[in-house]
Amino acid sequence: MTDDKLTGLRKSIDKLDSEILKLISDRAKCAQEVAQVKQQEGRDAVYYRPEREAQVLRRVMERNDGPLGDEEMARLFREIMSACLALEEPVKVAFLGPGGTFTQQAAIKHFGHSAVCVPMSAIDEVFREVTAGAVNYGVVPVENSTEGVVSHTLDSFMDSNLKICGEVVLRIHQHLLVSENTRRDHITRIYSHAQSLAQCRKWLDAHWPMAERVAVNSNAEAARRIKGEWNSAAIAGDMAAEIYGLEKIAEKIEDQPDNSTRFLIIGNQEVQISGADKTSIVVSMRNQPGALHSILEVFQVHNIDLTRIETRPSRSGTWNYVFFIDFSGHIDDPVIRIVLERLGERANDLRVLGSYPKGVL
Numbered sequence: 001m002t003d004d005k006l007t008g009l010r011k012s013i014d015k016l017d018s019e020i021l022k023l024i025s026d027r028a029k030c031a032q033e034v035a036q037v038k039q040q041e042g043r044d045a046v047y048y049r050p051e052r053e054a055q056v057l058r059r060v061m062e063r064n065d066g067p068l069g070d071e072e073m074a075r076l077f078r079e080i081m082s083a084c085l086a087l088e089e090p091v092k093v094a095f096l097g098p099g100g101t102f103t104q105q106a107a108i109k110h111f112g113h114s115a116v117c118v119p120m121s122a123i124d125e126v127f128r129e130v131t132a133g134a135v136n137y138g139v140v141p142v143e144n145s146t147e148g149v150v151s152h153t154l155d156s157f158m159d160s161n162l163k164i165c166g167e168v169v170l171r172i173h174q175h176l177l178v179s180e181n182t183r184r185d186h187i188t189r190i191y192s193h194a195q196s197l198a199q200c201r202k203w204l205d206a207h208w209p210m211a212e213r214v215a216v217n218s219n220a221e222a223a224r225r226i227k228g229e230w231n232s233a234a235i236a237g238d239m240a241a242e243i244y245g246l247e248k249i250a251e252k253i254e255d256q257p258d259n260s261t262r263f264l265i266i267g268n269q270e271v272q273i274s275g276a277d278k279t280s281i282v283v284s285m286r287n288q289p290g291a292l293h294s295i296l297e298v299f300q301v302h303n304i305d306l307t308r309i310e311t312r313p314s315r316s317g318t319w320n321y322v323f324f325i326d327f328s329g330h331i332d333d334p335v336i337r338i339v340l341e342r343l344g345e346r347a348n349d350l351r352v353l354g355s356y357p358k359g360v361l
């Protein structure tokens with residue numbers, strides 16, 4: 001009786017899979033036609049359209065009635081779009097490496113598995129590689145909810161003309177990893193990046209108070225190292241565990257459960273309005289009383305939602321204060337145009353780093 005039921009259900013699944021297969025193929029053909037239209041626009045056709053992808057994912061989430069969750073469903077569509085886009089042109093993405101870092105995880109979350117991800121050893125190398133045209137986009141971390149701003153990334157923008165084309169927020173889950181050769185009853189050393197060790201400090205105090213904590217350049221580096229050591233474990237994320245074939249002996253050991261990092265997608269593209277966008281600018285002001293107030297006033301008067309403001313020391317004599325500001329809206333929104341005009345009148349210098357869709361996933 002149950003066997004009959006199982007056979008029947010499997011038949012239904014086979015039938016549905018055939019339909020899904022056909023639909024995905026039809027969709028891929030449509031995307032290929034879109035590519036042809038884009039090709040007719042000229043030799044420098046841009047295939048990847050962040051605003052369109054954000055709209056597709058938001059629509060999927062709005063229409064989803066379950067039983068799969070919205071994020072799960074969007075993730076599946078993310079992969080379908082990634083494969084469709086690879087038919088047009090595989091996107092090449094430089095990320096802050098080595099392989100297995102959270103930045104690689106963010107790159108895949110944003111572009112899907114069909115993107116070609118290239119590891120770089122420093123943030124300014126990611127910027128250089130995109131500027132040189134060796135890759136289409138770059139992914140760099142910009143702020144962590146526990147550790148704060150990644151100042152290297154902000155500083156790199158001061159020397160670059162690249163645009164921000166997108167953002168992606170990743171929940172950072174840390175795991176305690178061992179290799180198949182590790183003597184689990186005798187772990188004396190735990191390797192990780194200093195930030196990750198800090199994020200798991202209380203957990204380590206409670207569970208491994210006697211193990212020596214060793215800070216290395218990245219979590220991926222920690223994962224790579226323990227392959228050759230019997231008495232060592234590493235703290236790193238899922239991607240490092242997967243790449244280096246390690247086993248998780250304790251999962252989600254970060255002290256703050258909502259620990260997350262925001263990453264930026266950088267490129268040469270000006271992104272069109274998606275309907276839920278953010279704009280990032282950098283503003284320099286003269287060193288005079290009320291400088292910051294005069295900027296904030298413009299946002300308040302026009303009722304614009306500020307999402308972040310960061311001050312960096314200026315590196316040239318003419319720039320005294322440099323503010324990095326993120327706010328809701330797109331440069332093509334009429335009210336945002338007015339805001340930028342007003343800010344321009346008050347600032348020494350103002351540069352738009354980009355308008356881009358708010359992170360969907």
Ligand SMILES: C=C(O[C@@H]1C=C(C(=O)O)C=C[C@H]1O)C(=O)O
Pocket residue numbers: 030031034047048049050052053056080081082084085
């Ligand atoms: C198909 C297009 O090109 C790409 C592929 C997309 C998709 O598969 O839905 C969406 C945006 C672009 O990155 C398009 O611009 O519509």
